Amino acid sequence: MIEAKEQVILTRVFRLSASHRLFMEGLSDEENFAIFDKCANPAGHGHDYTVEVAIKGEIDDETGMVINRIDFEKRAAPLIEELNYKWIDRDVHFFQENVSTVENIGKYLWQEFTEILLGRLDRIRIWENRKSYFEYFEEK
DSSP, X not given: OOOOOOOEEEEEEEEEEEEEOOOOTTSOHHHHHHHHGGGGOTTOEEEEEEEXXXXXXXXXXXXXXXXXXXXXXXXXXXXXXXTTTEEHHHHOTHHHHSOOOHHHHHXXXXXXXXXXXXXXEEEEEEESSSSOEXXXXXXX
């Protein structure tokens, strides 16, 4: 008989506000509008994002936790602040080379959170508005 492996998922919710413009260098404004519609507005636009970071792992026998939440939140705060109240296309190096879609925001946050979660990151969900969210994860 195979013994069941106990797993827990802790999801921490963060909120941030940021502006961006969806566009691709080398395309005309008309071509960008054809792809990204009003999100290609040269003046940009903003969102109040809700970011959910899901951490998966076993319950530590000693602490009874999957992760020390206080330590995690201290380490996560600078990652969220990197985007908060920023024009991310201009202020965050990653988005100077990658279109600032929500999918790429998820990819960026995945890379950043992976460094502090050491293999325990399960997925990142980003709510762009009340109607839709995007999830980023990597298959293991």
